[in-house]
Amino acid sequence: xxxxxxxxxFFSIIPVSKNLPMERRPITGMYSIFPWxxxxxxxxxxxxxxxxxxxxxxxxxxxxxGIIFSGGLHMDGFIDTSDAFFSYKDRIKRFEIxxxxxxxxxxxxxxxxxxxGKVIIVSEVLSxxxxxxxxxxxxxxxxxxxxxxxxxxTNSAKTSGLAYFFKQKMNGNxxxxxxxxxxxIGLAVLGWLTDWLIAVTFAVVLVGxxxxxxxxxxxxxxxxxxxxxxxxxxxxxxxxxxxxxLLLS
Numbered sequence: 001x002x003x004x005x006x007x008x009x010f011f012s013i014i015p016v017s018k019n020l021p022m023e024r025r026p027i028t029g030m031y032s033i034f035p036w037x038x039x040x041x042x043x044x045x046x047x048x049x050x051x052x053x054x055x056x057x058x059x060x061x062x063x064x065x066g067i068i069f070s071g072g073l074h075m076d077g078f079i080d081t082s083d084a085f086f087s088y089k090d091r092i093k094r095f096e097i098x099x100x101x102x103x104x105x106x107x108x109x110x111x112x113x114x115x116x117g118k119v120i121i122v123s124e125v126l127s128x129x130x131x132x133x134x135x136x137x138x139x140x141x142x143x144x145x146x147x148x149x150x151x152x153x154t155n156s157a158k159t160s161g162l163a164y165f166f167k168q169k170m171n172g173n174x175x176x177x178x179x180x181x182x183x184x185i186g187l188a189v190l191g192w193l194t195d196w197l198i199a200v201t202f203a204v205v206l207v208g209x210x211x212x213x214x215x216x217x218x219x220x221x222x223x224x225x226x227x228x229x230x231x232x233x234x235x236x237x238x239x240x241x242x243x244x245x246l247l248l249s
Contacts, residue, residue, distance in 0.1 A: 003029025011037050013071045028171045031148050032178035035186070038140035041069045046136040049126075059123030062136060063115065066237075075111065077230020079103055082110035084227075085220060094220070095158060098227050114234060121241045128248040134193045135244060138186055142202065143237040145182045146210055147229050152176040154214050157223035164225075198247055205243050209236055 002020050007030045009016040020026065048061040067075055084097040086106035097104070125131055152175040156164045183206070191199030213232050217224050 002026040003033060006030040007034055007037050013069055024169050027166055027169045028174050031170055031175045034148050035141045035144045035182040038144035039137050041066055042137035042140040044069055046133055049133055055123045055126040058126055060119050062122055063119050074230035074233040077227040078234040079107035079111050080227040081231040083107040118238050121245055125245050130248050132194045138190050139237055139240045142186045143233045145179055146236045147233050148175055148179040149210055150214055150232055151229055155223040157221040157225050162226055209239055
């Protein structure tokens with residue numbers, strides 16, 4: 001129960017007014033169940049499909065609810081990561097930019113392009129007759145599985161910060177095994193309810209994304225941080241929606 005409450009406290013806007021133990025077991029459990037927070041957010045966003053709105057309005061609502069119910073946490077990480085990476089500074093300066101609460105021009109441009117692009121892609125997918133509502137739930141679920149897989153198999157770039165604290169506390173092997181299970185569960189449900197071609201393609205795309213993102217993070221930052229992990233959620237969601245659009249078109 002503490003693991004679930006921790007996950008809700010840190011990764012959603014659902015209020016949890018309780019002092020929770022920040023120990024190895026609940027933190028390990030928090031990351032082990034983290035993909036299900038994505039599924040819950042996706043389920044809430046899925047309610048927008050019941051309104052007879054245009055695909056554009058529905059797509060906008062789905063994207064907006066995803067940002068709101070995650071507290072904008074992953075979007076904030078994407079903005080900071082964009083500012084740091086596109087500064088083209090050395091690694092030390094990039095870390096300073098990541099820690100800077102101010103938003104730079106690169107972050108603004110990147111997030112505008114991300115949100116507009118995501119709304120357009122989601123709207124296009126909603127217009128396709130082969131669209132299935134389960135996708136609105138599974139894509140946030142799988143994107144958070146990407147985060148836990150990256151976090152469990154990549155070293156921390158810094159020796160400070162919340163991500164480093166969690167990395168030191170959690171049992172990485174347990175989180176890795178749980179994440180692998182979530183990965184296969186999500187793909188199995190996807191293949192069962194939609195098309196196995198989509199599931200297999202998602203599997204290939206996600207494995208490729210994890211490998212590329214991990215190598216990119218190691219090369220440019222020396223590992224992962226909370227901001228980079230948040231960025232991985234946002235970017236992987238767009239990649240999955242775009243993959244889906246190409247498959248269904």
